[in-house]
Amino acid sequence: MNLRFLKLSALALGLIVSSETFAQDSVSAPLAVPPVFSPASSFSTWSFGINAGVLAPTVIAGKNDFTKWKADLGYGAYIKKQIWPAFGIQANFLGGKLKADNSRDWGNGTAPVSPYTNYETLVKYSASLNAYWSLANIYWMNRTNVIQPYLTAGYGWMGYDVDITNSAGTTRFNPEATVHESFIPVGAGLKFGLSNNLMLDLGYQMNFVDGDNLDGYRAGPQSDKFSYTHIGLEFALGGKTKPALSSYNPVAALEADYIARNAALQADLAAERARNAAQLAQMNTDWARFKMDSDGDGVSDYFDKCPNTPAGTQVDGAGCEIKVTNTTVNPVRVVVTEEDRRVVAEAIKNLEFDFAKATIRPSSYPSLNRVADLLKSKDFSLKLAGHTDNVGSDAANLKLSKDRAESVKSYLVSQGANPSRIEATGYGESQPISSNKTASGRQNNRRVEFTLY
Template identity: 45%
Template sequence: MTRSQLKKASLLLTGLAIGGNLFAQSQDTTKTMSTDYVQPFSSGSAFRTWSVGFEGGVLTPYSIFSIKNQDFHSPHEKIGYGGFIKDQILPSFGLQLNFMKGNVAGAVTPANEANGTYTSFNTDINYSVDLAANFTLANINWRHNKSGIQPYLTLGGGVIGYSAVVNDNGTVTRQQRTHDFYLPVGAGFKIDLAKGVNLDLGYQVNFVNADDFDGIVGGSTNDRFSYGHVGLEFALGSRSKPQLATHNPVSSMRTEYLMDEQRLQLQVDRQRAENERLKSDLSATNAKVDKLTVDTDGDGVPDIFDKCPNTPAGTAVDGSGCPLPVKKPDVKVYVTQEDKKVVNEAVKNLEFDFGKSTIREHSFESLNKLAQLLVSKGFNLKLAGYTDNVGSEAANLKLSRERAEAVKTYLAQQGADASKIQAEGYGKANPIATNKTEKGRQINRRVEFSMF
C-alpha cells in the first residue's frame, strides 16, 4: 500500500470512529439541546449574562500569606456578609461589583511582645465596595455537555471604610472612622444547583493600602485580612436562556454538527420518499397509457373511449366506436295540390283562445290530417306566428311565438317528426289586413304554414 493510500485509509477510519462516537451521544445531545443549546456565534442576547449573589462567611486577619509581618499574630474568627452583581461579558470573563460588611479581630500571643502592651483589636468594616474581574475556568468542556463545577479567580480594587478598637491591657482606644483603597484577590468555585442557581464557595484575601486597619501602626507591611464565604448566585433574565458563565460552547458546536447531520438525513429521507412517490405515479401513468392503447374489437377506437364495444370487424364507426348509421338513398317527394289543400284547410280552421296560445277544439281535425301528411311523406314544415297591433310589441312577439310552438307541439304529439318542424314568432310584423277594424285584426292573428 502506498503512503497516499495509507493516509486516506487512516482518515477514513478516524472519520468513522468520530461519527460512531457522535451517534452514540446523540440522545444526550437531544436532552441538552432543549435547555442549553444556543446556536454557535450567537450574540449575548441569547444568554443570561446578569446575575446577583448573596453570601456570608468568616473574616479573619489570618491569610494564606505569612502572618509574621502582621501587628497581631493570633487571629480570631468573625462573621462577615455581602453580595454582588455581575455582568458576564464573555464565557470566561465578567465584571463583578461586590459589597461586604463584618468584623475582623485578633490578639497578640504571649510569646510575641513586638507590639508593646497592645493585647487585641476589633475592626468594624462599615462598608467595602469594589469592582473585580471574574475569570471563570473550565466551563469549556470537551468530554461533557455541561460542567457541574466552575472554578474561578477574581482580582479587583475598591474602597473600604472601617474603624478599630484596640485593647491596651484594659485600656480601650477607639480609632476614628476612615477609609482606604484595598485590593481583593480571590478564588473559588461554583456548583450548579439548578438552572440559573449556583452555590458559590470562595476565599478572598484583601490587601488594605494602610497599616492602621487593626488600629495601630507597626510592622513593615500594610494590613490584610481574609474572607471565606459561602453563598448563592441567581441568574437574571428569561429562564429559557442558559447562563453564559455555565454555558459550554463546545457542546453547542457538537449539537449543531449533529443537527446539520440530522437535517441532511431528513432531506435524504424526504427525497427518497419523493422518488418512491414519483416511481409509483409513473407506474400508474404507464398503466393508464396501456389502457389508452388497447382496442379489443379492432375498430380503431381504444376500449377506454369505445362506447360500443365488440362491433363486428369491418364496421364503420364514429369517434365513440359506435356504428355509423346507414345512409339511405335520397327520395324526392313532391308537394301535390291535394297536399296543399290539406295545409290550407289546417290554416283556415286554426283558431286560438283570445290572448292565449291554447288551440280551440274545432281546429284539431284539420291539424290531424296535416300531421298524417307529414308522417307519410316526411315533409318539412315552417310555422310563422303573427298577431294584430293591440298590446305591446314584446307581448305580441311572445304570444306569436307561443302559438307557433303550440301548433308544433300538437303535430309532434300526433306522430310528426318535431325535428322537421320549425316554429317562429314575428309579433305584429307583416300584417295582411288592416288593424283598424276588428275583422282586419282577426285576419292578422294567424299562423302561416310553409311546407317543403
C-alpha cells in the same frame, strides 16, 4: 493559628463538595443552549448576588502581627454585568469583623513580642470593582456549563474601626478613628447552575490592604491582609426563559447547531428517499398497465377508456367502440356565375392600401362590401393571395403580402362573412405577373388575388 486555618479550609472544602452534590441533584434538566450566533438580547447579562461566610485576618501562606486569628461572620453582595460569556465586570460590597490575639506562640516555641494582646476590627464597608473570568467557557467542554470555576481581581476602597488591647489589659479605640484604605481583592470559586436564572456561589477571596493598620498595630513596613470564604446565591436579572450569558458555551452551541442541522438533513434525505420510492412504485405500476391489454383491442390498459371491449370490436385510439351511422347527405353544388366573377374582379380592381402598409383605404370598402354579401348569400369559399413587387427584402415583402391578405379577410369577416370559408395566404415577390423593371409592372405585381370556389 495554623490549626484554625486548616479547620476553616476543611470546612470550606466540605461546603464546596456538599454544594456540588446538591447542585447535581437539583438540576433536573440541563440549562437551555440558545442557537449559535444568538444576539446578546437572548441572554440575561445583569445579575446580583448575596453571600455570607467566614471573615478571617489571614490568607493562605500569609504572615500576621498576631499569633492566633479568630473566624467571624462576614457578609457581602455584588452586582455583575456580563460582557462576554467568559468575562464580566462585578461591583462588590463586604462587611464584618476581624479578630485575633497573641494567646499562643508562633508555632516554633517562640513567644510573640508585642505590646498588644488582642484586637477587634469592624469592617464598616469595603467596595471594589472587579474583573470576572468564567473559566468554564475556556477550558471545560461540557455542553451546558452547570459547574463554572471563576477568578476575580480588582481594586477597592474600605473603611474600618479598630479596638486594640495592650498587655496591661487596657482596651483603646484606634486614635485614628475610622480608617480609610485602598485594597486589592483577588478571588476564586465555583458556581453551580440550579436553574436558568439561579446559581449557587462558593468562593474564597484574599484582600491585600494598602497599609499596616488593619489590626491597629503598625509592626513594620508590611501590608495587612484578610480573607473571606463565602457561600451565596446569584440571581440573573431578566426573563425566566433567558439563560445567563455566563452559562453560555459557544462550543456547545456550535455542536448543537451542527447536530440540529445534521438531523434536519437526515430527515430531508429520508423524506426524499421515501418520495423517490413512491414515485418508482407508481412508475412500475403505470408501466405494467402500459404493457398490458386485458381486452385485446389493441389499446393498452393505461390509455383504454373503455375496458372489457368484446373481442372483434373496432375501437378508436381511446379503446372505445366506433359506431358507424349510415346517413347519406346530398352534397350542395356550388356554382360561380359570371356576375359573381365580375363582383370579385371589381373588388380586386378597386382594392388600395396605404403605402408600404396593410391598411385598406376607405375607397375600397364599397366593392369589398359586395364581395362580403356574395359570400353570405351563396355560402362561397374564398382564397385571398397577397403579392408584392421586388422592392425591399424578401422577408419584408412576404410579411407585407400576408398582412394585406389577412387585412382583407378581417374586413370581410367584420361585414358578416364566415371566417372558416376564407383563406388568406401571402407569397411576397415570388409570383410576379409583370416585370419589376418598370413602374407599371411593379404596380401590377402589388396585388391581392381573389379566388371563389
